[in-house]
Amino acid sequence: MNNKISNGLKQFITPDLPYAYDALEPYIDETTMHIHHDKHHATYTTNLNKAIEAQPDLLEKNIEEILSDLSQVKEEIRPAVRNHGGGHYHHGFFWEIMRAPRDNNRPEGELAQAIDSTFGSFEKFKEDFSKMAVSVFGSGWCWLSWDGQKLIIEKTPNQDSPLSLGHRPIMTLDIWEHAYYLKYQNRRVEFVEAFWPIINWAKANDNYTKNK
Numbered sequence: 482m483n484n485k486i487s488n489g490l491k492q493f494i495t496p497d498l499p500y501a502y503d504a505l506e507p508y509i510d511e512t513t514m515h516i517h518h519d520k521h522h523a524t525y526t527t528n529l530n531k532a533i534e535a536q537p538d539l540l541e542k543n544i545e546e547i548l549s550d551l552s553q554v555k556e557e558i559r560p561a562v563r564n565h566g567g568g569h570y571h572h573g574f575f576w577e578i579m580r581a582p583r584d585n586n587r588p589e590g591e592l593a594q595a596i597d598s599t600f601g602s603f604e605k606f607k608e609d610f611s612k613m614a615v616s617v618f619g620s621g622w623c624w625l626s627w628d629g630q631k632l633i634i635e636k637t638p639n640q641d642s643p644l645s646l647g648h649r650p651i652m653t654l655d656i657w658e659h660a661y662y663l664k665y666q667n668r669r670v671e672f673v674e675a676f677w678p679i680i681n682w683a684k685a686n687d688n689y690t691k692n693k
């Protein structure tokens with residue numbers, strides 16, 4: 482995801498959804514997608530651009546490079562870049578890791594084999610990932626990541642990024658209440674269950690083969 486020229490100024494932009502707002506129905510509803518993408522994601526991007534006005538040379542880098550080494554960010558704007566840069570990047574990543582629902586939606590390609598050999602089976606992975614997702618305290622993200630040597634399931638609080646831990650994200654679920662509250666209210670378990678038919682395993686496999 483690269484920053485682009487908008488209105489003659491180089492800045493980060495909120496990427497469009499790679500599908501229609503209602504494409505993930507009935508698992509994630511159209512209204513939630515509008516608010517989540519058009520309001521929450523867009524606000525992270527706006528606030529990232531505001532923060533970076535204090536260090537415009539960061540616009541020469543892409544957001545992955547920035548989050549992979551936050552020590553290059555001036556201390557005065559580091560918390561803002563960590564939070565809003567994370568929010569900007571994670572949401573773009575999250576949209577791409579979903580697609581229209583499929584029956585019997587399962588991992589594909591090399592990633593399917595790696596999930597089996599690392600976690601025992603897809604069913605066991607699903608159980609472990611779901612438990613981790615449900616256990617996130619407050620707001621955060623649950624990830625399937627590559628830690629440099631193997632696949633891991635991990636969670637990060639707020640908008641903290643696996644990139645800042647030296648990990649490469651393969652697949653993720655947004656566990657902030659804004660991701661599910663309109664449809665599921667406090668029923669996070671149901672929201673996590675609703676994620677499995679809409680995971681874009683082809684994209685997750687791309688992320689795996691490019692980063693392992």
Ligand SMILES: [Fe+2]
Nearest residue numbers: 521655657660
């Ligand atoms: Fe979100």
